[in-house]
Amino acid sequence: MKLDGKTILLTGGSAGIGKELALQLRAKGAEVVITGRNPERLAAMREEGFEAIAADLSNATGVDALIAEWGQRPLDILINNAGQLVDHDFRKAAPDPDAADDCIYANLNAPIRLTAGLMEHLKARPKATIVNVTSGLAIAPAARTPVYCATKSALRFYTLGLREQLKDTNIQVIEALPPVVDTQMNDGNPMKKMPAEECARQILVAIEKCRDEANIGMTKALRIAESISPSLAKNITLRF
Template sequence: MNLSDKTVLLTGGTNGIGREIALQLRAKGAQAVLTGRNPDRVAAMRAEGFEVIEADLSNAAGVDALLAAWGERAIDVLLNNAGQLVDHDFRKGVPDADAADAAIYANLNAPIRLITGLVEALKSRPEAAIVNVTSGLAISPAARTPVYCATKSGLRFYTLALREQLKGTGVKVIEALPPVVDTQMNDGNPMKKMPADECARQIIAAIEQGRDEANIGMTKALRIAESISPALARSVTLRF
C-alpha cells in the first residue's frame, strides 16, 4: 500500500510507538488522525499539527464516542495501537480487579469494537488495512504481566480469524508483534529495549509491503523458538 494521501485512524497516537508511527506516517504523506486520553499529550500532538480525538478506550462509552466523532468519514487504515499494561502480580499482593478490567477492554474489546464499527467503511475503499498491534508476549507469556499477555494473545487469535473472514475483500489484515520497546510503558523493565522509532518504522514497512505479520526485533527469535519448542519459549519469557 502506498500511504500517500491515505487516511489513517491511529489509536494511542500521542505517546510511545504511536507517536513515532504518527510522525512517520505524516512524512509519507498520510493523514493520520490520532486518539489519546492524556490532555498534555493530546495538546502536544495538536501543537505539532495533528488532529487528535480525545478518547478513553478502556470502556464501551469511550469507544462509542470515538466512533461517533469519526462519523461517516472515509478511512483507509485502522491502526489499533493503543494498549494498557496493568500490574497484576499476586506475588506482590492482591491485584486491582478494576484496573484489570480496564486493561482488558482497552487491549482487546476496544479493537474489536472499532473494527466492527468501521469495517464496512474500510471495505468501501479501493484498498484498505486493519493493523492490530499485539506483542511478542502474545506468543509466549511473562509471569508478571498475565492480563497484558492474555489480551494480546486474544487479539492475535482474533486477527488470524478476521484475516480469513476478510479474504476476497480489499481489506488487508496485518498483525504487528513488537518486542520490549523503549517507551514509558516499559520503564523499569530490565530487558534490552528497541527504540520506538525503529519499531514504528517496521510496522509501517509491513503496511506498505502488505505483509500479514510483522515480527519485530527479538520477536523474530521468539517465533523461531516457539516453532521448535513452545515449552522452551515459555521457559524464557515466563522469567520476566
C-alpha cells in the same frame, strides 16, 4: 500499499510507538488522526499539526464516542495500537481487579468494537488495511503481566480469524508483534528495549509491503523458538 493521501485512524498515537508511527506515516504523505487520553500529550500533538481526538478506550462508551466522532469520513487504514499494561503480580500484592478490567477492555474489546464500528468505512475504499498491534508476549507469556499477555494473545487469535474472514475482500489484516520497546509503559522493565522509532519503522514497512505479520526485533527469535518448541519459548518469557 502507498501511504500518500491515505486517511488513517491511529489509536494511542500521542506517545510511544503510536507517536512515532504518526510522525512516520505523515512523512509518507498520509493524513493521520490520532487518539489518546492524556490532555497534555494530545495538545502537544495538535501543536505538531495532528488532529488529535480525546478517547478513553477502556470502556464501550469511549469507543462508541470515537466511532460517532469519526462520522462518515473515509478511512483507509485503522491501526489499533492503544494499549494498557496492568500490574497483576500476586507475588508482590493483591492486584486491582478494576484495573485488570480496564486493561482487558482497552487491549482486546476496544479493537474488536472499533473494527466492527468502522468496517463499512473500510469496505467502501478501493483498498484498506487493519493493523492490530499485539506483542511478542502474544506468543509466550511473562509471569509478571498475565492479564496483558492474555489480552495480546486473544487479540492475536482475533486477528488471525479476521484475516481469514476478509481474505477475499479489499481489506488486508496485519498483525504487528513488537518486542519490549522503550516507552513509558516499560519504564520498570529491566530487559533491553528497542527504540520506539525503530519499532514504528518496521510496522510501517509491513504496511507498505502488505505483509500479514511484522515480527519485530527479538520477536523474530521468539517465533523461531516457538516453532521449534513451544515449551522453550514459554520458559524463556515466563522468567520476566
